[in-house]
Amino acid sequence: xxxxxxxxxxxxxxxxxLRVARRATSSRIMxxxxxxxxxxGLLRAAEALDxxxxxxxxxxxxxxxxxxxxxxxxxxxxxxxxxxxDLQLIAEYDLATVIHNVQQLTSLDAYPRRGKLQVxxxxxxGMNRLGFMPEEIPAVMxxxxxxxxxxxxxxxxxxSHADEADGVAVQLEKFNGITNAxxxxxxxxxxxxxxxxxxTHRDWVRPGLMLYGASPFPExxxxxLGLKPVMTLSSELISVREIKAGExxxxxxxxxxxxxxxxxxxxxxxxxxxxxxxxxxxxxxVNGQRTRTLGRVSMDMLGVDLSNIKDAKVGSRVVLWxxxxxxxxxxxxxxxxxYELMCAIAARVPVGY
Ligand SMILES: *Cc1c(COP(=O)(O)O)cnc(C)c1O
Numbered sequence: 001x002x003x004x005x006x007x008x009x010x011x012x013x014x015x016x017x018l019r020v021a022r023r024a025t026s027s028r029i030m031x032x033x034x035x036x037x038x039x040x041g042l043l044r045a046a047e048a049l050d051x052x053x054x055x056x057x058x059x060x061x062x063x064x065x066x067x068x069x070x071x072x073x074x075x076x077x078x079x080x081x082x083x084x085x086d087l088q089l090i091a092e093y094d095l096a097t098v099i100h101n102v103q104q105l106t107s108l109d110a111y112p113r114r115g116k117l118q119v120x121x122x123x124x125x126g127m128n129r130l131g132f133m134p135e136e137i138p139a140v141m142x143x144x145x146x147x148x149x150x151x152x153x154x155x156x157x158x159x160s161h162a163d164e165a166d167g168v169a170v171q172l173e174k175f176n177g178i179t180n181a182x183x184x185x186x187x188x189x190x191x192x193x194x195x196x197x198x199x200t201h202r203d204w205v206r207p208g209l210m211l212y213g214a215s216p217f218p219e220x221x222x223x224x225l226g227l228k229p230v231m232t233l234s235s236e237l238i239s240v241r242e243i244k245a246g247e248x249x250x251x252x253x254x255x256x257x258x259x260x261x262x263x264x265x266x267x268x269x270x271x272x273x274x275x276x277x278x279x280x281x282x283x284x285x286v287n288g289q290r291t292r293t294l295g296r297v298s299m300d301m302l303g304v305d306l307s308n309i310k311d312a313k314v315g316s317r318v319v320l321w322x323x324x325x326x327x328x329x330x331x332x333x334x335x336x337x338x339y340e341l342m343c344a345i346a347a348r349v350p351v352g353y
Pocket of ligand 1: 191
């Protein structure tokens with residue numbers, strides 16, 4: 001028997017969440033599947049999200065793989081290309097590429113092929129991560145206009161705090177101020193903007209997180225948004241014992257019992273992608289009942305409180321997050337975000353669909 005840890009990916013939930021996005025907008029949807037589809041498996045996630053008009057990802061070889069698997073959607077490389085050689089693949093496989101810096105523009109100038117490339121020009125409207133400053137855009141557009149290898153230009157930007165109240169206003173105004181002068185397609189919205197700010201939708205929306213069933217907003221649950229959890233990380237109890245008052249659990253004795261306590265050990269640790277910083281008290285389900293973790297998370301195991309779970313025994317099912325326990329709650333307890341937990345699922349965890 002393999003170790004009982006397992007990540008289950010719910011195809012129907014992915015499809016449901018894409019429908020939620022569809023209902024919220026009339027724009028074309030570019031499903032963001034970077035980071036192995038936020039840990040859900042690139043090809044299988046793309047298969048479930050087949051109704052999307054496009055996919056956004058980072059690695060040119062992943063895009064090629066997707067194309068070879070039969071995807072006919074627009075496939076956008078979010079950080080563009082990293083070497084002039086990548087341009088060859090981009091043309092050959094009809095990929096779309098972000099252009100965010102002068103080096104990429106220069107590589108493009110040296111690229112001789114005609115009438116083929118789809119480029120997305122990234123505007124830095126305030127995130128200060130990637131992109132041209134708004135005042136540079138006229139020159140960039142002029143340079144592209146005379147370029148024979150370009151079929152189509154889209155202008156895009158990314159918001160730094162669309163998940164907060166009125167978190168897009170300043171950036172949107174900057175972006176619109178410069179891009180309204182062009183007839184190019186535009187794209188600005190991530191999940192949070194898609195759900196909350198219709199004025200950001202434009203031609204293409206780019207949801208990631210919401211498709212995987214997590215809420216981008218701290219004060220609104222995924223359930224309230226109609227989203228269903230896609231990934232359920234589960235395992236089993238592999239040990240159950242009673243400890244006496246004063247005894248502790250795990251490395252450094254971070255949890256000490258005040259009275260006799262029934263505890264269990266779960267086959268899941270930080271080497272599986274569970275956050276090591278999740279403190280005592282992080283929510284967890286045993287036999288479908290909510291309880292809390294105890295003590296420090298080890299590499300391959302963690303402790304749980306079984307005081308109120310009378311029927312718990314070796315072999316009882318444990319849900320770390322997913323069905324019945326939103327990943328956002330675990331993330332919040334561990335001082336991180338759901339994105340990080342989903343992406344961090346380790347390669348050694350078997351994934352089932
Ligand atoms: C990751 C990413 C997205 C998706 O963001 P979510 O918050 O997951 O919806 C959209 N656009 C860009 C440029 C991204 O890097």
